[in-house]
Amino acid sequence: MSIMIGLEVHCQLNTESKLFCSCEAYPKDAQPNSSTCEICLGYPGTKPVINKKAIDHVISIGLALGCRINPESYFSRKTYFYPDMPKNYQITQYEVPIASEGSIEVNGMKIRIRRVHLEEDPARILYADGNLETASHVLVDYNRAGTPLAEIVTEPDMKSPKEARAFLEKLSTILEYLKVYDQSKGASLRVDANISVDGGERAEVKNVTGFENVEKALNYEAVRQQNIVRLGRKVERETRHFDEVAKTTRTLRKKEFEEDYGYIFDPDLPVLDISDEWKSKIEKGMPELPDTMVKRFSKQYGIGDYDAKVIVYTGRDFASFFEDVCRIYSKPKAASRWMINYLLKSLNWRSERISQSRASPDTFSELLAMIDKGEITERYAKEIIKEYVDTGFRPSDIASRSGPKPSLQGLRDIVKKVIKDNTKAASEFAAGKNDALAYLIGAVLKETGKRGDPKEIAKMIKKEISNASVAQ
Numbered sequence: 001m002s003i004m005i006g007l008e009v010h011c012q013l014n015t016e017s018k019l020f021c022s023c024e025a026y027p028k029d030a031q032p033n034s035s036t037c038e039i040c041l042g043y044p045g046t047k048p049v050i051n052k053k054a055i056d057h058v059i060s061i062g063l064a065l066g067c068r069i070n071p072e073s074y075f076s077r078k079t080y081f082y083p084d085m086p087k088n089y090q091i092t093q094y095e096v097p098i099a100s101e102g103s104i105e106v107n108g109m110k111i112r113i114r115r116v117h118l119e120e121d122p123a124r125i126l127y128a129d130g131n132l133e134t135a136s137h138v139l140v141d142y143n144r145a146g147t148p149l150a151e152i153v154t155e156p157d158m159k160s161p162k163e164a165r166a167f168l169e170k171l172s173t174i175l176e177y178l179k180v181y182d183q184s185k186g187a188s189l190r191v192d193a194n195i196s197v198d199g200g201e202r203a204e205v206k207n208v209t210g211f212e213n214v215e216k217a218l219n220y221e222a223v224r225q226q227n228i229v230r231l232g233r234k235v236e237r238e239t240r241h242f243d244e245v246a247k248t249t250r251t252l253r254k255k256e257f258e259e260d261y262g263y264i265f266d267p268d269l270p271v272l273d274i275s276d277e278w279k280s281k282i283e284k285g286m287p288e289l290p291d292t293m294v295k296r297f298s299k300q301y302g303i304g305d306y307d308a309k310v311i312v313y314t315g316r317d318f319a320s321f322f323e324d325v326c327r328i329y330s331k332p333k334a335a336s337r338w339m340i341n342y343l344l345k346s347l348n349w350r351s352e353r354i355s356q357s358r359a360s361p362d363t364f365s366e367l368l369a370m371i372d373k374g375e376i377t378e379r380y381a382k383e384i385i386k387e388y389v390d391t392g393f394r395p396s397d398i399a400s401r402s403g404p405k406p407s408l409q410g411l412r413d414i415v416k417k418v419i420k421d422n423t424k425a426a427s428e429f430a431a432g433k434n435d436a437l438a439y440l441i442g443a444v445l446k447e448t449g450k451r452g453d454p455k456e457i458a459k460m461i462k463k464e465i466s467n468a469s470v471a472q
């Protein structure tokens with residue numbers, strides 16, 4: 001059965017203040033309801049004053065997604081009654097948004113963007129003693145009320161939950177590169193996912209955070225709808241809620257249409273005129289976007305498309321770390337290999353981004369140089385990276401703490417001792433068992449504190465054992 005998925009992504013924009021007042025948008029460690037004023041609490045008689053930075057951000061998102069920037073757009077009131085919205089309406093853009101009709105390419109597929117508009121975030125609702133269905137009462141935190149949101153709406157161009165996730169991963173990287181979205185400040189992306197099977201009615205799964213959750217919610221929904229169709233019944237149009245614990249979706253509201261909200265133009269906000277000068281000023285100030293950077297990395301550093309993609313799409317901080325390393329260390333291929341295969345693995349294991357970690361381009365380059373000079377083995381370097389990411393100590397300090405590299409003669413003595421202590425393994429190897437060699441190399445490395453080149457050690461072991469067999 002064919003699947004059609006369209007997404008609405010709400011991105012909390014990176015601004016100092018809220019969309020219509022001067023309250024701090026992302027107050028750190030703030031008490032609930034402390035970053036509020038008459039405007040974001042919706043007192044009668046107050047008027048919104050728009051934050052220009054938020055408009056700049058939506059223009060740059062529109063441009064990055066290949067959209068047309070509309071010279072005139074409007075703000076409207078979306079009316080609904082809910083405790084998260086003290087005015088009983090949300091200021092949003094309905095008739096004409098700031099940006100329309102763009103597209104981006106995801107894994108060779110074109111995903112069309114219907115619109116990008118600006119709106120205010122509602123307050124945060126906390127289910128005091130349970131969840132949506134079980135809580136006896138709710139608490140409301142208006143610190144979030146009025147935070148600027150960009151809503152990015154796609155056409156239903158994705159054909160599987162996996163494609164939807166790939167789109168979201170690409171989109172969030174673009175938003176991060178544009179600096180319009182900053183997770184470190186506590187900003188988040190929330191997704192409303194629309195899905196239908198075989199051209200039937202669609203269900204909308206509301207307010208899902210985390211791309212893995214979006215994929216899971218869509219997978220569940222696809223199976224649910226396919227089962228309904230198989231039974232010869234019709235899928236109903238409805239809004240559903242994703243239960244993050246049970247990983248299932250449940251009915252929230254039946255049949256809901258945008259028109260049900262009774263949109264009216266907001267009389268407090270004039271038409272938003274975006275001149276060509278404004279637009280081109282934003283365009284000129286736009287940073288390099290991920291896809292352009294992938295092409296540049298691949299060419300400039302000769303690291304190939306795959307590595308370039310991994311580096312760039314891991315994040316802006318990871319990409320600039322790579323460029324900084326390449327300024328100090330002259331072998332980009334080796335740098336990318338060690339960053340992707342080992343540094344990134346250690347960071348992921350700690351659920352850390354490179355910008356939050358103790359790693360620095362300077363100390364990481366030092367490690368790469370130590371491998372080149374043969375001061376440490378590759379195998380030992382992999383272990384140093386773990387400790388390096390954990391502690392931030394200089395790789396040379398980590399290596400020297402476990403003693404200097406044994407001299408050739410010293411190594412030969414250790415090899416002799418190991419063979420003497422492990423006569424069984426030695427005779428097994430002499431009899432042609434290769435596993436025994438790996439065991440002996442391991443025993444030598446244990447003695448040297450993991451210092452010494454395994455290939456060199458293997459050569460020595462072979463030589464010692466063959467000498468011994470000749471002597472017998």
Ligand SMILES: [Zn+2]
Nearest residue numbers: 021023037040
């Ligand atoms: Zn306020």
